[in-house]
Amino acid sequence: MKVLMKGNEAVSEAAIRAGCKAFFGYPITPQNEIPEYMSQKMEASGGCFVQAESEVAAINMIYGAATTGTRVMTSSSSPGIALKQEGISFMCAADLPCLIVSVSRSGPGLAGILPSQGDYFQATRGGGNGDYFIPVYAPNGVQEATDFVQKAFDVAEKYRTPVMVLVDGMLGQMMEPVEFKKPVINEYDKSWVVGARSGRERNVINSLNLLPESLEQTNITRFRKYDEIIANETLFESTVADGDEVAVVAYGTPARIAVNSIEELRADGIKAGLIRPITLWPFPEAAFAKLPASVKHIVVVELSQGQMVQDVKLAVGGRLPVHFYGRCGGMVFESSEIAGQVKKIVRGE
Amino acid sequence: MGKVVYEKSKGLTDNPLSYCPGCLHGTIHKLVAESLVELEVLDRAVTVASVGCSVVAYQFFNCDAVQAAHGRAPAVATGIKRVSPDSIVFTYQGDGDLAAIGMAEIVHAAHRGENITVIFVNNGIYGMTGGQMAPTTLITQKTSTSPFGRKEATTGKPLKVSEMIAQIPSAYYIERVSAHTVPHLVKAKKAIKKAFENQIHGKGFSMVEVLSTCSIGWHMTPVESLSHVENSMMPYFPLGVYKDEGEVIS
Amino acid sequence: MTTRMVFSGFGGQGVLTLGQIIATIAMNQGKEVTWMPSYGPEMRGGTANCAVIVSDGPIGSPQVLVDIDVLCALNKPSIDKFLPKVRPGGMVLYNSSLITDALPRSDVDSVAVDATNIASAMGNLRVQNMVMIAGFLKATDLFSINEVKATLQDKFASNPSLLDINLAAIQQGM
Numbered sequence: 001m002k003v004l005m006k007g008n009e010a011v012s013e014a015a016i017r018a019g020c021k022a023f024f025g026y027p028i029t030p031q032n033e034i035p036e037y038m039s040q041k042m043e044a045s046g047g048c049f050v051q052a053e054s055e056v057a058a059i060n061m062i063y064g065a066a067t068t069g070t071r072v073m074t075s076s077s078s079p080g081i082a083l084k085q086e087g088i089s090f091m092c093a094a095d096l097p098c099l100i101v102s103v104s105r106s107g108p109g110l111a112g113i114l115p116s117q118g119d120y121f122q123a124t125r126g127g128g129n130g131d132y133f134i135p136v137y138a139p140n141g142v143q144e145a146t147d148f149v150q151k152a153f154d155v156a157e158k159y160r161t162p163v164m165v166l167v168d169g170m171l172g173q174m175m176e177p178v179e180f181k182k183p184v185i186n187e188y189d190k191s192w193v194v195g196a197r198s199g200r201e202r203n204v205i206n207s208l209n210l211l212p213e214s215l216e217q218t219n220i221t222r223f224r225k226y227d228e229i230i231a232n233e234t235l236f237e238s239t240v241a242d243g244d245e246v247a248v249v250a251y252g253t254p255a256r257i258a259v260n261s262i263e264e265l266r267a268d269g270i271k272a273g274l275i276r277p278i279t280l281w282p283f284p285e286a287a288f289a290k291l292p293a294s295v296k297h298i299v300v301v302e303l304s305q306g307q308m309v310q311d312v313k314l315a316v317g318g319r320l321p322v323h324f325y326g327r328c329g330g331m332v333f334e335s336s337e338i339a340g341q342v343k344k345i346v347r348g349e
Numbered sequence: 350m351g352k353v354v355y356e357k358s359k360g361l362t363d364n365p366l367s368y369c370p371g372c373l374h375g376t377i378h379k380l381v382a383e384s385l386v387e388l389e390v391l392d393r394a395v396t397v398a399s400v401g402c403s404v405v406a407y408q409f410f411n412c413d414a415v416q417a418a419h420g421r422a423p424a425v426a427t428g429i430k431r432v433s434p435d436s437i438v439f440t441y442q443g444d445g446d447l448a449a450i451g452m453a454e455i456v457h458a459a460h461r462g463e464n465i466t467v468i469f470v471n472n473g474i475y476g477m478t479g480g481q482m483a484p485t486t487l488i489t490q491k492t493s494t495s496p497f498g499r500k501e502a503t504t505g506k507p508l509k510v511s512e513m514i515a516q517i518p519s520a521y522y523i524e525r526v527s528a529h530t531v532p533h534l535v536k537a538k539k540a541i542k543k544a545f546e547n548q549i550h551g552k553g554f555s556m557v558e559v560l561s562t563c564s565i566g567w568h569m570t571p572v573e574s575l576s577h578v579e580n581s582m583m584p585y586f587p588l589g590v591y592k593d594e595g596e597v598i599s
Numbered sequence: 600m601t602t603r604m605v606f607s608g609f610g611g612q613g614v615l616t617l618g619q620i621i622a623t624i625a626m627n628q629g630k631e632v633t634w635m636p637s638y639g640p641e642m643r644g645g646t647a648n649c650a651v652i653v654s655d656g657p658i659g660s661p662q663v664l665v666d667i668d669v670l671c672a673l674n675k676p677s678i679d680k681f682l683p684k685v686r687p688g689g690m691v692l693y694n695s696s697l698i699t700d701a702l703p704r705s706d707v708d709s710v711a712v713d714a715t716n717i718a719s720a721m722g723n724l725r726v727q728n729m730v731m732i733a734g735f736l737k738a739t740d741l742f743s744i745n746e747v748k749a750t751l752q753d754k755f756a757s758n759p760s761l762l763d764i765n766l767a768a769i770q771q772g773m
Contacts, residue, residue, distance in 0.1 A: 004623050004634065022432050030638060048431045052424065053457035060421035060454070064397070064428025067415050072432070090418050113638070174661045175619065175634035177626045194413035195433035197392045204407050206398075206416040253661070260659035334664055 002177040007142045007167060008033035010178045011101055012041070014146035015073050018153045018183040020099070021047035022072040024061035026054055026080060029113045030169035031103035034075040055080040059087030059100075066096040067205045069193035071153055075101035077169075078119050079110065082127055088162055089128025093207030095192075095222070097156035099149065100134075100164045103172040106330045114330025115170040117252060120307035123166045124281040131219050133226055135233060136164045136280040138251040142176035144278075150183040155233060157188045159225055166280065168303065170253045170332070229282060236284035240273030242292040246342055249275045249300045249312055258301055260335030261342065268339070270346055280308070285315040295320065297345055301338050302326045358382040360391050364408045371564035371571030373528045374402060374470065378409050380534065381441070381468060384542040385412065388549060390437040395429055397422040399451070401443035402476040410441075420451025423458035426465045437548055439466040445475040448484040448510050455514065459554045462519030466544045467556040469510065472563040473582065480566035484508040487581055492566070507585060511558045515591035521553035523592040527560040529578040533588075552595065560586060600655050602741065603663045605681050607648035608673025608694070613728030617671065618649040621735070624742045624750045625653040633661035646676050653741070669739065671731055672698065673714065682707075692734035694727070710738040717771045726768035733772025744769070 005013070012034050015023075023038040035051060042049040048065075052058035058074050065072040076084060081102050091098060102123060106116035123136045135155055137148040145167055152163040194203050209215040239262075240247045246265070250258040255276045262272045271294075275287045288298075298320050300309040309324045316322055325341040327333045360382025366375045385391045394412035398404055400419035407414030413436075417425040422440035430438045447455050447469050458465065474492055475481040482495040485507050489498040499507075515523040522544060526537035537559055544555035560582050562574035569577060590596075606618040615636055622634040636649040650663035667685045672678050673694040685691060687706040696715035712734040718727035736744055748766065755762035 002626055004619065004626050004632070022428070024428065050427065050431060050461070053453050053460075056421070057424040057427075057454050057457065060418060060424035061428035061431070063417070063421075064415065064425035064430075065432045066428070067395075067425075068429060068433045068436075070432040072428070086418055087421075094416075169638070170635065170661065173636055173638045175622065175632075176661075177632060194395050194415055195393070195429060195436040197413060199392070202411060202413050204414045204416075206407055206414070208404055208416055256658070257660040257662075259657075263659075332662060334662075335660060336665075 002179050004175050005142060005178050006033055006173060006175050007145055008103065008172040009037050010142045010146045011149045011165065012037035014149040014180060015099065015153070016041055016045050016047070017180055018071065018150040019185060020071045020073045020153065022062075022065045022070055023047070023074065024050045024052050024058040024065070024072070025074050026052050026058050026076065028055075028077045028080045030105060030172050031075050031077045031101070033172070034101060034103070055083035056086060059084040062098050063087050063091055063094070063096060066091065066098045067094075067193065068195045069190040071157075073099040073101065075103065077103050078105050078107050078122070081119065081122060085127035088126060088134065089130055089132060090207055091162045092128070092132035092134065092222075093130065094205050095160040096162070096205070097160050098162045099152045099156060100162055101149070102164055102166045104166065104168050106328065112330045113169060115168040115253065115303060115332055116328060116330060117168060117254065117303040117307070118328060119166065120280060120302070120304065123164055124283070124311075132222070133281050134162045134164055135229055135282070136166050137235075138166050138278060138280050139171065140252055140255045140276065142171065142174065142178050145171060146178055146180060150181065154184050154186055155229075158186065159229055161225070161229075166252070168253055233279060234282040234284050234286070235278035236287045237276040237278060238273065238287050240275060240291060240295060243294050244271045244273040244292060245294060245346060246270065246272035246297045246299055247275050247291060247295050248272055248338070248342065249277070249298060249308070250302065251277045251280060251308065254301055254303055254333070257333060257335050258338055261338035264335060264339040265342055268343065270343060272342060277308070283311045283315065288312065288315040291320070298322045299342050299345060300324050301333065303332060304328050358386055360386045360411050361409055362411045366409060367405055368402065369565050371562065371574060372402070373561040376534065377468070377470060377528055377537070377559055377561065378406065380538045380541050381439070382410060383538065384545050385437070387542065388545055390545065390549065393435060394437045394439070395433075397426045397429070397438065397440045399440060399442040399446040400477070401446045403441050403443060403470065404477065406441050420446050420449070421454055422446070422451065423454040423463070423465070423467065427458055427461070427463050430463060430465050434464070437466070437545065439468060439545070441468045442470070443476070444469070444471045444473060444483045444485040444510075445481075448508050456517065459514050459517040459520040459556070462521065462553040464548055464551055464553050466548050467554070468541065468544075469556055469558045470561045471510065471558055471586065472561040472566075473507070474563045474566040476563045476566050480563070485510070485586075487585060509586065511556070511591045514556055519554065520556070520592055521594045522547050522555040523558075524590045525558040525560070525586060525588050527578055527583065527588055529560065529562065529575045547595070560588075601658070602653045602668045603666060604651045604653070604669040604671065605648060605663050605667050606651065606671045607646060607677035607681055610647045612647075612673045613725065614647055614671070614673055615649050617728040617731060618651045620732070620750060620754070621741075622651045622653070623754070624746050627750055628742065628746065630654060631656060631658050633658050635661040635663075646674070646680070648677065648681070671734070673727065673731065674698070678702070690738060692731060692738060694731065708738070710734045712772055714772065718768060721768060721771060723764060723768075726765060729765045729768035730772035732769050736769070736773065
């Protein structure tokens with residue numbers, strides 16, 4: 001049965017249904033519906049909710065709760081995610097699973113609360129110290145957001161890593177019909193957890209390692225894990241077909257706007273298709289490997305001054321011109337605006 | 350076979366202590382370890398190590414351990430205790446970790462009345478990083494970042510953490526003890542054990558501040574350091590129970 | 600077939616809820632829908648608005664910035680802001696209690712609903728948004744009164760007295 005739900009509330013409900021038993025967060029617009037929903041529902045579902053004194057404290061509570069093998073989650077928005085980077089780095093170093101929902105606003109600094117994709121680098125490159133990556137899902141609607149929240153918990157536990165679901169304020173605030181699917185609950189090795197020892201050897205969760213030979217090996221081993229994630233978990237969608245002259249690249253809600261733009265372009269006789277990265281890390285390089293020979297232009301559209309476009313350029317490797325069009329600061333492009341830019345590019349203006 | 354009259358606590362691992370000669374961390378570790386064993390909670394204890402000299406505490410306490418980011422141990426302990434309430438969770442933090450970078454985390458763990466135990470070792474200096482000034486460094490005390498002695502005019506007066514945390518309505522038990530003489534260690538042990546008993550009985554937030562030394566950072570012999578605790582630290586940081594919701598303090 | 604709607608009014612006039620009810624009715628009809636509020640500081644006390652798109656197929660952008668098919672305006676600022684963005688031949692349902700001037704466009708269809716006055720006469724200003732539903736029933740074929748009733752029955756399942764008040768408000772507007 002479908003229910004009409006706000007993105008922020010739907011991801012919260014999806015997390016609870018997926019067996020999330022702890023939420024630690026801090027108020028920041030435009031994600032406040034998530035902690036509010038959790039404060040109302042978590043206890044009744046046998047879990048715990050704590051409004052922390054800061055995002056720094058919240059992510060460190062997540063770190064603590066994750067050491068027990070409990071499904072845990074936090075959410076925040078741009079400046080708050082910046083504060084969580086310390087804990088994300090520590091969790092990567094300690095190989096701890098968790099879900100982080102990032103509902104991004106505009107930046108840099110305090111900036112504004114309207115939709116933006118200026119946090120692509122923050123999500124995919126992180127601001128925490130050290131060699132690490134985290135899988136990042138970028139849903140394009142409320143249904144996908146709920147599906148990926150449930151998937152994210154599984155991926156987090158399978159690979160023992162934090163996983164992020166990155167949405168913009170538009171997706172967090174909008175309502176769409178949602179059907180909650182039965183969550184996947186797989187059993188993974190939990191011999192590493194702390195608490196409730198009952199006879200086993202003691203476990204230590206730690207990221208301190210002052211021996212360079214040992215630390216190098218630990219990091220290399222973690223990157224073998226990343227190789228597996230790249231091989232198994234990379235997701236994208238492509239409608240680029242033989243005969244298309246333009247491949248438009250967009251993720252998240254802007255990809256929906258680009259769908260409209262492509263319809264408008266087709267009505268004007270310009271054949272275009274959409275490449276939509278669904279995981280931002282790992283970035284779906286394969287989407288650009290075998291484009292039809294008809295494709296002459298790649299146009300990346302983002303609600304930023306150009307971040308994902310760098311990954312697209314790396315994936316394209318100079319084989320085709322990569323153009324960029326973006327709005328930022330909370331300004332959202334209209335479909336006709338993107339179509340107009342594509343027309344100019346195709347006509348060589 | 351002779352009769353065993355003393356043995357190392359089972360609450361400690363066989364890893365050799367890596368602390369400096371004259372350091373009291375090993376002694377304070379022992380008090381904590383003995384308390385966990387005597388209260389029969391070692392197999393459900395989780396220590397949260399902090400950043401500072403005791404960053405390596407996870408090597409020495411013979412229980413599950415989690416190493417936290419600098420200052421965040423009370424938040425990490427909160428996360429563990431909230432989802433694993435049967436665990437006996439304690440942080441072991443120094444003054445740089447707890448009273449500087451981690452002040453928000455300790456204040457709000459107390460504010461929420463988290464049912465955890467905090468062992469706060471106050472030696473008035475950043476030991477691990479090479480003897481820098483801490484919020485608890487005494488006035489005129491020389492450190493590597495107060496080379497002319499701590500000046501009140503530019504750095505304020507030393508922070509009195511137990512007095513401060515005791516003001517928090519939800520804090521349950523706050524006591525300051527010292528580790529510099531055997532009689533003081535006996536009292537310290539009682540306080541630490543009580544702080545764990547409180548947690549076992551679900552009483553809430555307990556913190557024991559232990560005055561300690563740093564011979565290397567203070568540029569003193571171990572014996573001089575012990576006198577320094579008695580003569581310089583104790584007058585500014587008076588020992589005693591600052592809050593005990595279980596007892597009326599007269 | 601896609602219908603792009605904007606609901607706008609003062610904060611407290613219930614336009615966000617009205618948009619949600621209409622989106623829910625369409626969802627129950629098996630349509631694709633999106634509901635997108637204006638959010639941020641302007642939702643506190645000033646003008647509130649939301650965009651609702653109803654479609655037979657997948658919906659692209661949830662925003663309705665231009666080419667509005669149906670504008671439901673409960674106050675004068677909403678007319679100033681959104682009437683210029685209604686497509687020629689579009690529909691404007693307006694609260695004639697507060698919007699007393701003639702609409703400054705002749706290329707759109709319009710239906711006046713005396714929503715605030717009717718709600719006031721019923722002694723419950725909070726139902727002025729429901730009175731507007733009567734306008735939809737009179738001027739569009741988006742949904743029937745029975746579909747409205749079914750959706751409201753779900754919404755007020757735990758408080759049937761509210762259901763009666765809201766249905767009565769719609770009846771008064773007819």
